[in-house]
Amino acid sequence: MVSEKFFARDEDIIRQGESPKHVYLVMEGWVSRFRNNHAGKKQVLNYQLPGDFCNLHTTLAKKMDHTISALVPSKIGFIPHHEIYNIYENHPHLAQSLNWTSLIDISILQEWLVNLGLRSSDQRLAHLLCELLIRARAAGLTDDHRFELPLTQAQLGEAIGITQVHTNRVMQRLLKEGLITFKNKKFHIDDWNGMKEYADFDALYLHLECADSSLEKDI
Amino acid sequence: MVSEKFFARDEDIIRQGESPKHVYLVMEGWVSRFRNNHAGKKQVLNYQLPGDFCNLHTTLAKKMDHTISALVPSKIGFIPHHEIYNIYENHPHLAQSLNWTSLIDISILQEWLVNLGLRSSDQRLAHLLCELLIRARAAGLTDDHRFELPLTQAQLGEAIGITQVHTNRVMQRLLKEGLITFKNKKFHIDDWNGMKEYADFDALYLHLECADSSLEKDI
DNA sequence: CGCCCCGTTGACAAGCCTCAACTTGAGTGG
DNA sequence: CCACTCAAGTTGAGGCTTGTCAACGGGGCG
Numbered sequence: 001m002v003s004e005k006f007f008a009r010d011e012d013i014i015r016q017g018e019s020p021k022h023v024y025l026v027m028e029g030w031v032s033r034f035r036n037n038h039a040g041k042k043q044v045l046n047y048q049l050p051g052d053f054c055n056l057h058t059t060l061a062k063k064m065d066h067t068i069s070a071l072v073p074s075k076i077g078f079i080p081h082h083e084i085y086n087i088y089e090n091h092p093h094l095a096q097s098l099n100w101t102s103l104i105d106i107s108i109l110q111e112w113l114v115n116l117g118l119r120s121s122d123q124r125l126a127h128l129l130c131e132l133l134i135r136a137r138a139a140g141l142t143d144d145h146r147f148e149l150p151l152t153q154a155q156l157g158e159a160i161g162i163t164q165v166h167t168n169r170v171m172q173r174l175l176k177e178g179l180i181t182f183k184n185k186k187f188h189i190d191d192w193n194g195m196k197e198y199a200d201f202d203a204l205y206l207h208l209e210c211a212d213s214s215l216e217k218d219i
Numbered sequence: 220m221v222s223e224k225f226f227a228r229d230e231d232i233i234r235q236g237e238s239p240k241h242v243y244l245v246m247e248g249w250v251s252r253f254r255n256n257h258a259g260k261k262q263v264l265n266y267q268l269p270g271d272f273c274n275l276h277t278t279l280a281k282k283m284d285h286t287i288s289a290l291v292p293s294k295i296g297f298i299p300h301h302e303i304y305n306i307y308e309n310h311p312h313l314a315q316s317l318n319w320t321s322l323i324d325i326s327i328l329q330e331w332l333v334n335l336g337l338r339s340s341d342q343r344l345a346h347l348l349c350e351l352l353i354r355a356r357a358a359g360l361t362d363d364h365r366f367e368l369p370l371t372q373a374q375l376g377e378a379i380g381i382t383q384v385h386t387n388r389v390m391q392r393l394l395k396e397g398l399i400t401f402k403n404k405k406f407h408i409d410d411w412n413g414m415k416e417y418a419d420f421d422a423l424y425l426h427l428e429c430a431d432s433s434l435e436k437d438i
Numbered sequence: 439c440g441c442c443c444c445g446t447t448g449a450c451a452a453g454c455c456t457c458a459a460c461t462t463g464a465g466t467g468g
Numbered sequence: 469c470c471a472c473t474c475a476a477g478t479t480g481a482g483g484c485t486t487g488t489c490a491a492c493g494g495g496g497c498g
Contacts, residue, residue, distance in 0.1 A: 035329075035333050035337070037333075037337045037338075037419065038419070041337055042337075043332060043333045043336035043337045045329050045332060045333075057322050057325060057326075060315070060318060060319060060322050061322060061326070061426055063423075065326070065329075065423065065424060066329070088311055088314065088315065088318075089311040092307055092308040095307065095314070096279070096307065099279060099307075099318070099321070100279060102318070102321045102322070102325065103276050103279050103280060103321070105325055106276060106321065106324055106325055106328065107276075107280070107284070109325065109328035109329060109332060110254075110264050110284075110285070110328060112332055113262060113264060113328060113331055113332055113335065114254050114256075114262045114264075116332065116335040116336055116380060117262035117335055117379075117380035118254070118256045118260055118262045118380070119256075120485085121485080121486075152443085152444065152445085153444080153445070154444080154445095158336075160336075161335060161336035161337070162486070162487090163486075163487060163488080164444090164445085165445095165446085165447090165486090165487075165488080165489095166485090166486055166487070168445065168446065168447090169446090169447095169486095171445095172446090200256065200257070204282075204284065205284060207280060339453085340453080340454075371475085371476060371477085372476075372477070373476080373477095381454070381455090382454075382455060382456080383476090383477085384454090384455075384456080384457095384477095384478085384479090385453090385454060385455070387476095387477065387478065387479090388454095388478090388479095390477095391478085
């Protein structure tokens with residue numbers, strides 16, 4: 001790790017069209033990768049939690065085709081590209097770890113695609129919330145089934161392809177069903193098994209077994 | 220390349236839950252990777268054309284979480300996993316090429332996510348058709364803006380998250396606008412610039428510059 | 439106090455799905 | 469050669485889901 005920097009809430013970390021010279025690693029905070037269209041609507045591509053790389057792919061594809069910004073004040077580490085090249089060329093074992101992270105990116109993207117293509121908006125929101133709980137837990141950010149979720153309803157909608165107004169109505173249904181509680185950014189899944197079934201959620205696609213094999217069974 | 224095998228139309232190449240011992244490379248034909256839900260609906264994750272790997276990720280994640288099947292009679296090459304490990308450990312230059320393919324997978328998945336999340340169903344179909352033309356062209360399967368598209372309307376719908384009936388209506392609008400013609404599986408883009416604009420299509424995300432830098436300008 | 443972000447609610451319109459029936463064309467077998 | 473079947477495409481009617489527009493409420497903060 002050569003250097004690190006703090007980014008404020010809503011501050012852009014890398015903008016679309018830029019060619020960063022470092023790979024960015026989230027050390028603290030919560031980061032969003034997204035694209036926006038001509039009308040100003042956004043589609044979130046993924047969230048990055050502490051321990052996640054933001055732009056490993058810019059070691060090969062120079063130009064960013066989307067924007068990365070901080071959802072909360074975040075500490076970001078900078079790794080020069082040549083360090084990454086060095087790993088790929090001289091440290092095959094570490095390189096496999098990097099490949100793992102690309103693989104998990106692919107797996108999450110595929111699951112999000114299935115989410116958008118195959119599930120109702122109610123299921124989509126439930127599925128996203130299940131994923132975020134598991135990933136927050138893997139990052140050590142949870143207290144049982146509770147964690148700080150720094151997203152507005154509008155932002156949640158941008159991840160699952162629905163408007164803010166509709167996100168509100170879907171959220172109310174999940175609350176009324178007794179599946180979750182969510183107040184002042186404190187989020188809690190009240191009925192984990194109910195949520196998993198409702199959302200058709202199976203954490204296998206997150207491939208946590210390589211990060212921490214004890215995670216899966218006690219949740 | 221150790222061995223190869225032919226698969227019939229609609230034949231499964233790898234099924235969900237299996238743990239293949241080889242990486243599969245499409246040599247001839249047209250292959251689809253997809254997931255299905257409890258109701259039997261499918262979501263296509265990607266199409267693989269000649270030159271594409273089907274399951275590079277199973278070198279690390281053993282178990283398939285989706286199914287791969289042949290859309291037309293296809294010739295598939297089998298590469299043992301240990302050959303891939305050998306590349307990663309002893310041939311960093313080749314390993315970078317493999318990483319490129321993972322990167323392009325990520326880039327296509329992101330674009331498909333944007334397609335589902337941000338665009339109308341008309342734009343989604345147009346965008347998919349633009350992508351398939353460019354990729355078919357990169358695989359040497361095109362004659363100008365024409366190529367053999369072995370997909371039914373129902374199958375196209377499975378890639379962009381709409382039903383067969385609605386795909387039909389969307390297709391008719393594109394035909395009526397004079398953007399495309401499509402008869403007996405022969406597909407042609409009549410108005411390439413019109414389609415690109417209509418679909419908000421930019422081929423950059425396919426990263427063809429590494430495969431063949433002369434492709435982009437003459438199309 | 440006043441402002442602004444966020445959440446909430448209602449009314450209405452548009453997009454897409456479902457169901458069902460019909461058409462077309464390519465095979466297949468008598 | 470004709471009748472039959474089947475997959476794929478086409479069309480219409482009706483309904484559910486989601487978007488759009490607009491207004492209002494609550495809470496944090498200058």
